[in-house]
Amino acid sequence: MVGHQLAGNLIQGLILGAVYGMATMGLSLIFGVLKVVNVGHGAFMMVGAFLALSTFKLLGLPPVLAVPVAFIVGMLLGFIFYRVAIKKLIKGPELSSLLATFAFGIILEEVVKLIYGSEHRGYNWALGKFSLGVTVVPYTKLIAFVGSILVAVLLYVWFNRTKAGKALRSVVEDSEGARVCGINVEWEYALSFAIGLGLTVSSGVLLTLFIPVGINPYMGGHYTLKAFVIAVLGGLESPYGAFFGGLIFGLIENGSYLLFSSFPSLEPFAMTRFFSFVMLLIILLIRPEGLLKTK
Amino acid sequence: MLKVDKLVSGYGPMQVLWEPSLNVKKGTITSVLGPNGAGKSTLLWTIFGTVKPWSGKIYFEGRDITFTPPHEKVNMGMTLVPEGKHLFKGMTVYENLIMGAYRKEAEEKLQENLELVYTLFPILKERAQQKAGSLSGGQQQMVTIARALMTNPKFIMLDEPSQGLAPKIVLEVFETIVKLKEEVGLTILLVEQNAEASFDAADYIYVMHEGHFKAEGRPEDIRKSKEVREAYLGI
Numbered sequence: 042m043v044g045h046q047l048a049g050n051l052i053q054g055l056i057l058g059a060v061y062g063m064a065t066m067g068l069s070l071i072f073g074v075l076k077v078v079n080v081g082h083g084a085f086m087m088v089g090a091f092l093a094l095s096t097f098k099l100l101g102l103p104p105v106l107a108v109p110v111a112f113i114v115g116m117l118l119g120f121i122f123y124r125v126a127i128k129k130l131i132k133g134p135e136l137s138s139l140l141a142t143f144a145f146g147i148i149l150e151e152v153v154k155l156i157y158g159s160e161h162r163g164y165n166w167a168l169g170k171f172s173l174g175v176t177v178v179p180y181t182k183l184i185a186f187v188g189s190i191l192v193a194v195l196l197y198v199w200f201n202r203t204k205a206g207k208a209l210r211s212v213v214e215d216s217e218g219a220r221v222c223g224i225n226v227e228w229e230y231a232l233s234f235a236i237g238l239g240l241t242v243s244s245g246v247l248l249t250l251f252i253p254v255g256i257n258p259y260m261g262g263h264y265t266l267k268a269f270v271i272a273v274l275g276g277l278e279s280p281y282g283a284f285f286g287g288l289i290f291g292l293i294e295n296g297s298y299l300l301f302s303s304f305p306s307l308e309p310f311a312m313t314r315f316f317s318f319v320m321l322l323i324i325l326l327i328r329p330e331g332l333l334k335t336k
Numbered sequence: 337m338l339k340v341d342k343l344v345s346g347y348g349p350m351q352v353l354w355e356p357s358l359n360v361k362k363g364t365i366t367s368v369l370g371p372n373g374a375g376k377s378t379l380l381w382t383i384f385g386t387v388k389p390w391s392g393k394i395y396f397e398g399r400d401i402t403f404t405p406p407h408e409k410v411n412m413g414m415t416l417v418p419e420g421k422h423l424f425k426g427m428t429v430y431e432n433l434i435m436g437a438y439r440k441e442a443e444e445k446l447q448e449n450l451e452l453v454y455t456l457f458p459i460l461k462e463r464a465q466q467k468a469g470s471l472s473g474g475q476q477q478m479v480t481i482a483r484a485l486m487t488n489p490k491f492i493m494l495d496e497p498s499q500g501l502a503p504k505i506v507l508e509v510f511e512t513i514v515k516l517k518e519e520v521g522l523t524i525l526l527v528e529q530n531a532e533a534s535f536d537a538a539d540y541i542y543v544m545h546e547g548h549f550k551a552e553g554r555p556e557d558i559r560k561s562k563e564v565r566e567a568y569l570g571i
């Protein structure tokens with residue numbers, strides 16, 4: 042009985058974990074290439090969530106189709122923010138770019154609040170469910186799961202098989218080396234910031250399929266923190282590491298939820314959060330370079 | 337081929353280059369000698385564009401390239417073999433070489449240049465599938481030079497290519513540089529601390545000290561000048 046419940050939770054955890062993973066790839070990409078910590082990460086996810094809501098409500102667009110729209114919007118935001126601030130700040134101390142992304146996050150939250158107000162909103166996209174015996178999975182979540190894996194694979198192929206992807210990889214390896222090969226390093230920085238935010242915003246679309254209470258402009262902070270744990274799990278600089286970090290995180294989060302809920306005196310939701318950050322601290326202390334980092 | 341006129345640059349508020357002017361003739365090896373911290377690397381980085389010039393002019397084949405961004409300079413046939421290698425250590429030797437052929441014109445000549453590079457450095461063909469970071473220091477230096485050749489350059493700047501290498505390997509590196517001039521037809525600007533080896537390889541020498549050129553001339557003249565050797569080269 043408990044075994045069944047655990048298996049069910051782990052399946053749910055794996056599904057949500059894939060979305061978490063995809064949601065963290067952008068954070069790791071931006072950190073890996075630019076050494077910028079995007080503290081406003083969750084706010085960009087929130088923008089994606091509201092894009093999903095608006096395109097669904099106004100245009101009747103199913104959220105899967107909002108993913109590419111969100112990717113483009115994210116890239117545009119990325120190019121703009123890069124041009125306006127990041128470009129100059131990456132030459133300065135790390136704190137300045139960190140504060141800038143923090144500021145972007147708050148600006149986005151306030152802009153979205155101006156448009157939509159601060160109460161929770163939701164939309165209902167239902168396609169039915171299927172049963173796996175131990176648990177029931179709505180098709181919408183299955184789509185989010187498959188979509189996240191697809192995005193991760195696409196990014197992997199792009200990075201390792203295309204010329205543009207290899208150019209970006211070479212910038213990560215050694216930016217001066219890339220420059221003497223004739224690669225426009227400035228452009229690669231802008232591009233990776235844009236792709237990073239594109240990934241982040243589009244992950245916000247998929248995330249809405251997992252939030253029954255609905256979304257609001259301040260939902261992001263929670264996911265920023267999770268993304269940090271996941272990024273550390275995944276070795277910080279590698280987007281694929283982040284993806285696997287997300288899977289692990291999803292499994293642990295849902296697995297431990299069951300564990301904590303078996304103690305009647307504990308509030309399991311708060312406990313999983315507590316548990317995640319204890320995990321973060323422990324990993325940082327024993328392996329500051331992240332758990333999955335091979336180098 | 338390259339003309340530098342009263343170049344000034346530095347880092348933050350610190351001025352490093354104090355108006356050196358230099359001329360590199362087509363088909364020659366021009367060498368800049370000088371002690372640690374003289375500003376030799378800064379000179380090359382400023383010519384290449386990674387460090388922004390504060391004032392002065394840079395001309396390449398008659399065109400003003402003072403503020404041309406580095407990737408466009410590579411397009412024009414100029415590249416740099418930086419000090420300290422700057423390889424893509426996590427990539428294979430072959431992948432490093434392919435990255436050198438990144439721009440379109442270089443990609444068209446990829447096979448041709450790959451053959452050239454493998455004739456110059458046969459060991460790189462053997463090690464093609466090995467990670468660049470796993471090679472010896474001398475072999476890594478070969479990869480950096482080879483990668484630069486893959487950009488299909490006319491003009492190449494080398495920053496202390498013999499640094500940290502065993503004497504025998506240093507000799508090989510200098511032989512290769514002379515080959516690049518004589519057999520490949522490249523024009524070369526070579527920065528070195530190894531004065532003796534440069535005297536043999538170079539057609540013209542500039543002696544740099546604290547961001548100024550203190551002397552220039554043909555190698556035999558610089559070699560003869562006791563004053564220059566003692567004051568700036570310490571030999």
Ligand SMILES: Nc1ncnc2c1ncn2[C@@H]1O[C@H](COP(=O)(O)OP(=O)(O)OP(=O)(O)O)[C@@H](O)[C@H]1O
Binds near residue numbers: 372378419
């Ligand atoms: N990136 C940098 N930021 C700040 N200062 C720098 C930087 N690079 C070099 N400098 C300073 O500029 C001056 C000239 O350095 P440069 O590297 O050009 O000398 P060099 O002649 O190449 O010396 P070496 O023979 O040791 O390579 C030195 O005082 C050095 O400390």
Ligand SMILES: [Mg+2]
Binds near residue numbers: 376419495
């Ligand atoms: Mg130097």
